[in-house]
Amino acid sequence: DIQMTQSPSSLSASVGDRVTITCRASQGISNYLAWFQQKPGKAPKSLIYAASILHSGVPSRFSGSGSGTDFTLTISSLQPEDFATYFCQQYNTFPITFGQGTRLQIK
Amino acid sequence: EVQLLESGGGLVQPGGSLRLSCAASGFTFSSYAMSWVRQAPGKGLEWVSVISGSGGSTYYADSVKGRFTISRDNSKNTLYLQMNSLRAEDTAVYYCAKDNNDYVWGAFIDYWGQGTLVTVSS
Numbered sequence: 001d002i003q004m005t006q007s008p009s010s011l012s013a014s015v016g017d018r019v020t021i022t023c024r025a026s027q028g029i030s031n032y033l034a035w036f037q038q039k040p041g042k043a044p045k046s047l048i049y050a051a052s053i054l055h056s057g058v059p060s061r062f063s064g065s066g067s068g069t070d071f072t073l074t075i076s077s078l079q080p081e082d083f084a085t086y087f088c089q090q091y092n093t094f095p096i097t098f099g100q101g102t103r104l105q106i107k
Numbered sequence: 108e109v110q111l112l113e114s115g116g117g118l119v120q121p122g123g124s125l126r127l128s129c130a131a132s133g134f135t136f137s138s139y140a141m142s143w144v145r146q147a148p149g150k151g152l153e154w155v156s157v158i159s160g161s162g163g164s165t166y167y168a169d170s171v172k173g174r175f176t177i178s179r180d181n182s183k184n185t186l187y188l189q190m191n192s193l194r195a196e197d198t199a200v201y202y203c204a205k206d207n208n209d210y211v212w213g214a215f216i217d218y219w220g221q222g223t224l225v226t227v228s229s
Contacts, residue, residue: 034215036152043202043222044144044152049215087152091215094166096142096154 002026002090006099012107017078021102023071023088032092035064035073038101039084047086048073078104109133109218111203116223123193123227129186129203129220137161137181140206140214143188145199146222155201156188160209171197193227200224 003026013019023033031051036044046055048064051071061076075082083106088099115127129141143155156167156177165177176189186203200222206214 032213032215036216038152043219045219046215046217049207049217055217089152089154089216091213095168096157098152098154101151 004099010103021073025069029090029092034089036087111220113223124191127188136184141186142204144202147199
């Protein structure tokens, strides 16, 4: 199975900060990488697919990059509604696997 | 507007069975693969299974293979997950999700349901 490792596991930041979350795959997955946002008690929300393409309605302050094994999710200027947990997922190979999550907290 | 509404969760004893349903609306159901993803309390997301739009292709996580069966009724716009031989470690919120195309390979999730809680306990 492909292991997905996110770093950091948790992160404290302030409104207006620029933050970057990293996701590393244990083997190459081309650009078959998605990012999801989840708030407490809520279903996940799809943010990015194909490593860098934003789903419709996702604010442009979110961006994704990477290919192969190393990927990043960047939020250019944190807003109050962005404090949540973020998960990466590879969909290149079955079984589909998720990273363990990065909890983004208010500093 | 895409809507996915799960039902069928609840409390079941170890070794028991449960069938989850997901009623879909707002899109041409038969044209899209569908997935189940679960989340144990306080834990991360775990992919469970996927089925193609026609129902002809299915894949499972090793943790549920041989115990869970994914299926769909395109005439009813409904996705199912039959869960047998349930274990305590199957306790989780189960999410129904729509994939972006008809095929299971290279498909990503674009919409999620609100989830239904399954608790396996005596």
